[in-house]
Amino acid sequence: MNILVLCTGNSARSILGEAIxxxxxxxxxxxxxxxxxxxGVPHPGALRLLERRGIDTNSFRSKSWHExxxxxxxxxxxxxxxxxNAAGEACPVFPGTPIRAHWGLPDPADVDGSKAEVDAAFEATWLALTARVAAFLALPFEKLDPRELADHLAEFGRMEGAA
Incomplete structure (x- = not known):
């Protein structure tokens, strides 16, 4: 199953979602x-978090959904x-008919402050996304019909930390 995680800038939350x-x-x-x-580039806070987690950052880049x-x-x-922002925009047409879901979270890239404060915001986003991804992976999603899967995805979008 192929999952596309979308955001406006593709520099923070969506990069973390892809990694998780x-x-x-x-x-x-x-x-x-x-x-x-x-x-154009991933946020330095996202790259620092991925490196702390032992994830190679060389393959991550900020790219358009048109790809x-x-x-x-x-x-x-x-x-x-x-x-x-991305949830409210008209998405391009992707081949096939992907199931769409919204997992809105505050943008850690908007945090102004020390490096430690920025890193803490990215860590909070990582934890919130990890909870959602783990809940998804606990499902027998390969066996669910699209409506059931969409309902579960919507439920995960309302988990703690939703924006």
Whole structure:
């Protein structure tokens, strides 16, 4: 199952979501991330967190969601927005008919303060996303019909920390 995690800038929350799905998914899922107006580079706070978690950051980049609309793009089964802006935007048409869900979280990239304060905001986002991803992976999602899966995804979007 291919999952696309979407945000406006594709520099923080969506990058973390991609990493968590791929790390915890253990081959059951393949995640990607993209943005409607990508910043061009991942946020330094996101990269620091991934490095602290032992995740190689070389493959992460900020990219447009249009990379996932062409004939050579991987088929997307689920598209999850993690910010309010991206949830309210008209998504491009992805090949197939992905299930859409919204898991809105506060943007850790908006935190002004010391490096420790920024890192704490990214850590809180990591924990909130990890809880949602773990709940998803605990499902027999391969056996659920699209409506059931969409209902579960919506429920996970309302978990603690939702924005």
């Amino acid at each position: 799905f791929n790390q915890l998914g253990a081959g059951r899922v393949r995640a990607y991330s993209a943005g409607s107006r990508p910043k 996932f609309t062409g004939p050579d793009a991987p088929p997307i089964d689920i598209a999850i927005t993690v910010c309010g």
